[in-house]
Amino acid sequence: MANCMANQRARAAGAVEALFVRDGVVLEGSHTSVFFVLDGEVRTAPKSNYILPSITRATVLALCEAAGIANRETPVFEHQLATATEMFLAGTTMEIMPIVRVNGTTVAAGTPGTVTRRLQALFRERTRS
Structure with a gap:
């Protein structure tokens, strides 16, 4: 229910997605996984009880590995958004969206x-x- 409500609020504000942050760590979107490129490395929050398992998320990480793109599951803090050189969402319906x-x-x-x-x-x- 919280995911649906967050998505509705985001859409009402003109956004495509709402990002969930807990204790300063960016976890995921309301219906997507979120990835960042920091210091030349693709990063996403590690699996936890706050992150829903996602086939699309797993596929993105596997693609990174297969293509030799540096990647890591590690906490990404909200203050790091300012230094991200890229960000993207990944989800079943939107696939990969910058x-x-x-x-x-x-x-x-x-x-x-x-x-x-x-x-x-x-x-x-x-x-x-």
Whole structure:
């Protein structure tokens, strides 16, 4: 229920997704997993009782491994959003979607980054073949 309500509030505010933060750690979206590129490495929060298991999340991490893209499941703190060079969401219906603004603040250059675009292509290739 909290996920649905958070998503409705986000949509009413003109956002695509709501991000859940607990104790300063960005966990996930209301119906997606969230990934960050920090210091050249794809990062996402580690599995826990606060993160729903996701086939799409697992697929993104597997694609990173297969393509030699550095990745790590580690807490990403809210204050680190300002230094992320890329951010993206991953979910069943949206697949991989770049994030270019969070709470009105532009992420890096404000355009989808090279890692995100590469993972989008790899994801399409994996799911369409």
